[in-house]
Amino acid sequence: MRNLGSRTDAIIVLLAALLVGASYVVLWTPADPAHRALIHTADGALEPIDLDHDRTLPISGPLGTSHLEIHAGRMRFAGSPCPNQACVHTGWLSQVGDFAACLPNRVSVTLVNDRPAFDALNF
Amino acid sequence: MSASLGKVLLLASCLWLTACAPEPELHRQQFFAFGTLIEISLYDVDTQTARSAIDAIETRFQHWHTDWHAWQPSGLTRINAELARTGTATVDDPQLLQLITTGRTLSLASGGRFNPAAGGLFALWGFQRDEAAAGPVPEDADIAAWLNEAPDMRDLDIEGARLTHHNPKLQLDLGAIAKGYASTLAIELLKARGIHHAIVAAAGDLHAIGRHGERPWHIGIRHPRGAGVIASTDLADGESISTSGDYERYFEQDGVRYHHLLDPASGRPARTTTAVTVIHTDGATADAAATALFIAGDDWPTVARVMGVTQVMRVDEQGAVELTPAMAQRLQFAAPVPETVRERALP
Numbered sequence: 001m002r003n004l005g006s007r008t009d010a011i012i013v014l015l016a017a018l019l020v021g022a023s024y025v026v027l028w029t030p031a032d033p034a035h036r037a038l039i040h041t042a043d044g045a046l047e048p049i050d051l052d053h054d055r056t057l058p059i060s061g062p063l064g065t066s067h068l069e070i071h072a073g074r075m076r077f078a079g080s081p082c083p084n085q086a087c088v089h090t091g092w093l094s095q096v097g098d099f100a101a102c103l104p105n106r107v108s109v110t111l112v113n114d115r116p117a118f119d120a121l122n123f
Numbered sequence: 124m125s126a127s128l129g130k131v132l133l134l135a136s137c138l139w140l141t142a143c144a145p146e147p148e149l150h151r152q153q154f155f156a157f158g159t160l161i162e163i164s165l166y167d168v169d170t171q172t173a174r175s176a177i178d179a180i181e182t183r184f185q186h187w188h189t190d191w192h193a194w195q196p197s198g199l200t201r202i203n204a205e206l207a208r209t210g211t212a213t214v215d216d217p218q219l220l221q222l223i224t225t226g227r228t229l230s231l232a233s234g235g236r237f238n239p240a241a242g243g244l245f246a247l248w249g250f251q252r253d254e255a256a257a258g259p260v261p262e263d264a265d266i267a268a269w270l271n272e273a274p275d276m277r278d279l280d281i282e283g284a285r286l287t288h289h290n291p292k293l294q295l296d297l298g299a300i301a302k303g304y305a306s307t308l309a310i311e312l313l314k315a316r317g318i319h320h321a322i323v324a325a326a327g328d329l330h331a332i333g334r335h336g337e338r339p340w341h342i343g344i345r346h347p348r349g350a351g352v353i354a355s356t357d358l359a360d361g362e363s364i365s366t367s368g369d370y371e372r373y374f375e376q377d378g379v380r381y382h383h384l385l386d387p388a389s390g391r392p393a394r395t396t397t398a399v400t401v402i403h404t405d406g407a408t409a410d411a412a413a414t415a416l417f418i419a420g421d422d423w424p425t426v427a428r429v430m431g432v433t434q435v436m437r438v439d440e441q442g443a444v445e446l447t448p449a450m451a452q453r454l455q456f457a458a459p460v461p462e463t464v465r466e467r468a469l470p
Contacts, residue, residue: 040153040160083256084374090350097343097457098350101160104253108153108160118355119164119335120324122366122400123345 034096034111037075039068042106051075051111061105068109080105099123149335152177156184157302158253159326165313166320166335176316180309180323187305190216193242193296194251202286203242203294211287218308220284225407226300230276232430233415238387240274242294247390250372250383251296258374260381266390275387303365303410306330310406322358327366327413330406331358343457345370347398347438353461354436354454356402365409367417368398386418395420395440401427402434402450428469 039046042061049057049070056078057068064081074094077087080102087102093109096117101108110121150165150173163180165173190198198216205212214220226239242251247265249257269292278290302325309323310330320333322340331340339357346353347368358364369392373382386393399417403409412432416423427435427447436454437445443463446454451466 042155045153086370086373093350095351097352099345100350103155103159106155118343118352119340120162120322120329120331121343121345121352122324122329122364123326123368123371 032096032113032117033073033094034098035073035113036111037068037070037093038110038112040108040110048112049075059107061102061107063105066102066105066107068107075109075111076100077102077107077109080107097121150174150177152181154181154184156181156188157305157325159302161326162322162324163309164322164324164340165318166333168318168320172316172318176313176318179316180312183309183312184305187218187301187308190219191222191297191301193298194246195253199295199297206286206288206293206295207291211285214284214286220281222297222301222304222407223279223286223295224281225304226295226297226411227276227279227281229300229408229411229415229430233411233419233426234429235275235277235387236418236426237299237411237415238275239295239297239300240276240278240290240293241385241387242296243274243292244269244385244387244390245296245298245383246294248381248383248385249374250385256374257372257383258376258381260376270390273387299367299414300407300411302326302328303330303363303406303408305406307363307406327368327371328363328406328410329358329365330363332360334360344400344436345398346457348442352457353398353438353444354456356453356455358402361404362402363404363406363409364400364402365406365413366398366400367413369396369417370398384414384417393418393420396423396437397440397442398436398438399423400436400450401432403432408432424467424469433469 036048036050038048051070051073054071059066066080067078069076069078074092076092080087082102082104087100090100093100093111096111096113098111099121153160153162161184163177198219202212230237230239245251247261272290272292274290274293278288278293280287306323306325306328307330310332313321322331341357343352343355347370369382373380382392384393396417399413401409401412412430415426419426423437433447434450435447436450444461445465445467448466
């Protein structure tokens, strides 16, 4: 019985350790690289875009075409037909929660992983 | 042994099964209004209720957009035109009247730093424009001419639905309060539909009720430099959070950034601050206070005290962060944590 008890204890300790480890993975979200981009346009949300292959996406808006460049797991507005170019000046987005928008052309980008880091952004 | 092991495994599987039980669905939808992206998140409602509620909110936002707009033809531009022509105007829409009245109260409390009577100044800097870039920097003489009249909300009398002004330069622009006010109105509409867990996020102005199931709503606050977040916080039921930053609307001329947070005392963009975040239970108060405290610069604690806001974060031009004690207790900084973070108590 002693042996059984200690073995059971060991299993419980092991499971507890696994649960703690799993909780860290699930609940703790430090600055972490994003894997996908959520793109929103005047016509609504697009399908999430994976950041794993390099390319440039043309996105249509009321002013013309915004170009979203993906390179090495990051994304940026490479060009946009807006007057002040605030979206282009934002630069590269790479972390979960990073956000950029071309409001005149109504294109916005938020980077996410499988689980969003925040319920909403105040910007 | 196998019996004990079996019990342990059974217990563990039960725990995991509980953890994996299907969560109530989160409904999230975005649309454009007020020149920005509005995002509605609803928790623990069925799909049909969520869809009809979000549609209703979008319709209201489009109505407010067209009624309160400061330069596209709207209820407000009609009032501005009548005020300019006859010195008096009647406000038909009760929500617009409430917005102007609340704007006046908050403006007086802010010592005129939040100044919805300064539409003429925003126009002078080219910030009342949709398609073309803002700017250029106005002539000194034009700024001086506006400062000479310096309209503020003390120049506006409100009796019932009737407005009367004492300053020919007074032009109402409610841009620094409208989104905060609208986010709270939208939350009231959701509550009237029996929805108790929601976020209405109008870019820098956000109002939340309830929670996301077992945990509170968790909100990221944008870093004033770069694309990431500077900090995050949980919101309690009924709290609003507003951020005013120099990155929202600006133009650059000769390498200098000229942003839209104009100081009515100088007629020019307020310097020394890059962002202010305020948490309060009323969206209009949080919104107006974020602007007023940005413009107050280093003197922000005094203005916060008079406006009745106790939860404030300010980021200055060097990137140093100042927090009220109440804000310091609840904020979590994202990596990399700012080098300088200090608490400042309200006087």
